[in-house]
Amino acid sequence: MTNHDNAVPAGFAGLGLSGTLLKSAAAAGLCEPKPIQQRAIPPLLAGRDVLGVAQTGSGKTATYALPILSKIIGLGDKRRPRTARALVLVPTRELAVQIEKVVRELARGAHVSTAMVLGGVSRSSQVRRMAPGVDVLIATPGRLTDLVREKEVVLSETTWLVLDEADRMLDMGFINDVRRIAKATHPARQTALFSATMPKEIEALASSLLRDPVRIEVSPQGTTAAEIRQHLVMARLKQKRQVLADLLSTGTMRQVIVFARTKHGADRVTRDLLRDGFEAAVIHGNKSQNARQRALDSFREGTVRILVATDIAARGIDVPGISHVVNFDLPDEAESYVHRIGRTGRNGAVGEAITLCDPSEVAKLRQVERVIRMRLPVLRDVTGEPDPAQPRPANAGHGAEEASVPARSSRTWRGQQTASKPPRRSSSRRRRNWGTSRRAGSQAA
Structure with a gap:
């Protein structure tokens, strides 16, 4: 090579x-x-x-x-x-x-x-x-x-x-x-x-x-674009709906993709957004191709400014001008974080990625930080958790600089290491032969 x-x-x-x-x-x-x-x-x-x-x-x-x-x-x-x-x-x-x-x-x-x-x-x-x-x-x-x-x-x-x-x-x-x-x-x-x-x-x-x-x-593998400002909001699962609504009400989030971990989670986030008065559309693998395309078109044309998506369904979204990506849930696969936030900060534009993290997701957060080689700066902490002074990952800070973001609280919650199971690898490893029949379209997200 x-x-x-x-x-x-x-x-x-x-x-x-x-x-x-x-x-x-x-x-x-x-x-x-x-x-x-x-x-x-x-x-x-x-x-x-x-x-x-x-x-x-x-x-x-x-x-x-x-x-x-x-x-x-x-x-x-x-x-x-x-x-x-x-x-x-x-x-x-x-x-x-x-x-x-x-x-x-x-x-x-x-x-x-x-x-x-x-x-x-x-x-x-x-x-x-x-x-x-x-x-x-x-x-x-x-x-x-x-x-x-x-x-x-x-x-x-x-x-x-x-x-x-x-x-x-x-x-x-x-x-x-x-x-x-x-x-x-x-x-x-x-x-x-x-x-x-x-x-x-x-x-x-x-x-x-x-x-x-x-x-x-063209960039160190696993790193994220320099044009993307990355922040962390510590919030419990029951607090995330209100935190998301507060963020979307600031007026700076012009065009937003919100990532949920599961299809049901994406539907729930979308329902909550609609109840809270926000125009939103959703795409995931349980939606028909026509429904997914309608949602994408509405988002691209500006009819709705918020698109809720799962990791797989969001692949290939290339909409200019996406100002923000919000990780409502952390991904199971740490590498997915890089793909998610890559929806913003494209073609030299500055974008912003905000991750909402429950204390139970800290193990996943640490894996993300190892992949991107930086510690996500805390923008806000609404959990009420004490600071356990968790040490930084061994390779944090190599190859990328932490964004300088003033915390909105007097504490910076560093996250409590939990006994969470490691993220599951995809269970869809398929072993097929040319001669075996299978259900059409099974590769849909």
Whole structure:
């Protein structure tokens, strides 16, 4: 594996892209390349495999879409039935929808066809869309596994493979599916893998799928964007509803995503917000695709300013101008915190992330702090707990600086170490064979 740190010419023109793509990139608002684009586009254009460690909102989609489109445009319109020239694998439907939108914008003016293969929507329409063959297929692993098994999708002609948000696919139990899908693609394919975090399982996956990849890390893995101010509010579970209402009443929270740990919890938070006089919508895996899309559209258009979501359902939300993220519950997986707060502070804008923590969640809080390598500063404490003077984590403060936030109380509650069980790993590790049938759309959040 090689590192790629050489300087590249300024502007997309200096990266080797064609005139058509330069025009469409400019029309899509891409003027100057972001760091991940500067460093990854040249090796991708040169045919190299790429391993990218980059947080949400860093510009990954255009990073791989532009080189792929550059090569596809020169291939002409002849496609074999049921095949895809390029495949982008993603963990959730929302992320797939967002990626297809970007690809279509960047391919404007060129004869490039796209398709999505996702759970939770009509299988027959996807089969019809794939029948003549497409240039770029964006898919979630579960539904694609089904259609490959049924020979409705043929991957032997797929020469570009992208794994986007690989760590989330790991969390959702898709890694075995990903390996099978990759094995079904063209043996001489070019592969790019992007992940916000790099646990051992993703390192192993990258080693098995990528050939002498260029490794590009635009920020230390596990760290969060410098543009995001992070705060902590200590509050008991029964106090969180009032704390959230108080925060939302300040007038500074223009567009907010509130994260709940479970689907039922997300519904409860939404009901409470509506009862407290706030316009809110909710997305999670028990909602239909149409309902989720309506909620997203309402949030994007500003009809509602608060979107309540679970971790999995929120993947792929790319709404400009999100001012705040509120963690109503701490996540089971500490790495999810990085993905959650990455919804704000995008494209150079300053965002704010506020985490509400009950004393019973302190073990999870400490795990989050180890992942992000900083201690979350206490904005407010309403628990009435005494300060147990819990020592800092051994690696806290390495690689990131604590935000300077004045506490609103005279005490800073450092959190009482509890006997809480460690966060559970996802129980959805699925072991499927191409020849086994399963319920369609099971990969939905």
